[in-house]
Amino acid sequence: MDSVQLDQSAGIVSVGPGARWQKVYDALDPYQLSFQGGRNGKVGVAGFLLGGGIGFFSPERGWACDYVVNFEVVLSSGVIVNANSKSHPDLFAALKGGQNNFGVVTKLQLRTFPQPPLWGGVVIYSNSTDEELLDAVVDFKNPARFDPYAMFTFGFVYDATLRAFTANIAMYHARPSIVNGSALETFAKIQPQIFNSIRIDSPGSFAGEKISPVVKQYYMHWATNTIVVSRTALSRIQTLFRETSITLADSYLSANLTVAISIQSVPATAPSSNPNILGFAAGSEAEKRLLNIGLAIQYEDPAATAGLDIATKRLAAQIDQIAIEEGVYDAHLYMNYAGSWQNVLGGYGQESLVVLREVSSSTSGSMLGSEINDLMQSTLGWSSRPDGERA
Structure with missing residues (x-):
């Protein structure tokens, strides 16, 4: 679960969710390649990326999660899916900042870029x-x-x-x-x-x-x-x-x-x-x-x-x-x-909450469940009932 495998010809590094950033950088540095990863090598890869991620190159390259090209995810139903720009694109977007609320991420494929010292x-x-x-x-x-x-x-x-x-x-x-x-x-x-x-x-x-x-x-x-x-x-x-x-x-x-x-x-x-x-x-x-x-x-x-x-x-x-x-x-x-008491998802805005609700529903009762429903009820006036009716 902490493996790091570089495909230099494709510019893609495949990383297990248990890996820490130091291991990723150690695999990329010899080739003068890098990734928009964490600035502390002890931080875990998956949690950092699922929370958005601020890195060395953020003013130029943006959020770290935007350099993920594929998430391998086990949904609550037990089904394994690959979420990327072509397959399950809504889930792909939701995972980039939605944390581990839609299933268990078991592998990440990350797009690297040339980077000298x-x-x-x-x-x-x-x-x-x-x-x-x-x-x-x-x-x-x-x-x-x-x-x-x-x-x-x-x-x-x-x-x-x-x-x-x-x-x-x-x-x-x-x-x-x-x-x-x-x-x-x-x-x-x-x-x-x-x-x-x-x-x-x-x-x-x-x-x-x-x-x-x-x-x-x-x-x-x-x-x-x-x-x-x-x-x-x-x-x-x-x-x-x-x-x-x-x-x-x-x-x-x-x-x-x-x-x-x-x-x-x-x-x-x-x-x-x-x-x-x-x-x-x-x-x-x-x-x-x-x-x-x-x-x-x-x-x-x-x-x-x-x-x-x-x-x-x-x-x-x-x-x-x-x-x-x-x-x-x-x-x-x-x-x-953020503190556990802070309304992070609500801070993303109503449009993002709608997408999160839809993705939560489509992934068959994912772990987000009541949190999204409660947010919808308080910020959009939606019912917390499973059928999603408006209150």
Whole structure:
């Protein structure tokens, strides 16, 4: 289930759903081929792709799921089907962002592309750089400076044990020869820096680099938001993050708490000829306008679980409120960063929900079942009864 087999002549790599991205990159790097996969080599292939997937090449190549050419799926009936652009095309689109709600994916075929080494790495800054870094984020998102080859994940981290804030960025440029003068160069020059691993290297090497503060055996709460880029909104969110982090640290002294917030560009939108279920209209240029916000609260003490769950939900709601007040709110939620309580499918929009309902019905009572029906009832006024009548 974790096999990786490359057909170099066809440019297709067949991957078992249990494989992790490091194994895929290790198979592709020697041929200077790559895929729009995860930036953390420890992340699993199937879950990442079924949730959409943001990768090294997202501004140029879009969502990772759009580079899947075939899903082999076992439906709830036990029937094995191949979902692709010609066979079961609606199921194919629904799987690209619909997670594992329509059956069990047993194999994925992925379209590769030529990719020489990248420019990139991780930089960690002191907390005196926050305002300069936020200016750089806004400058990066200036449509006049849009660079389809540049990608970053920027974040603030608070370590309650050390009582210290830091900022960090993982950034990559797919064309090292033109990185000078790009918006990423601005990030690379900001000082003071605590750590800098910028280099030219393979996607697999970057995927093996530790870019998050996640600790094994610790508990995690996740949440996500989406906003239109706004310097004012980002400043308010950063202030909220700092205030919330200190409050939580004071409230959970023995939890060994880490609070993190990440900011990255939303990927380019897929062409209408290669639809997914994520809800972005072709030509919407989300990659030039939108930012994904990710929240993560990590802690060691299980007694803190209930309280920090409430705190995560409150923080996500407060970020939404800031976005609404600033006129930059967007309903889309990135599934791979979302909390289990967040209405990701509803954020895809009504048209996507209709497709999901139809695919759920056609795959004979798939696992999506009541979730889709409940969403339809609340957002479209549809009945939750099996016959699908409108209420």
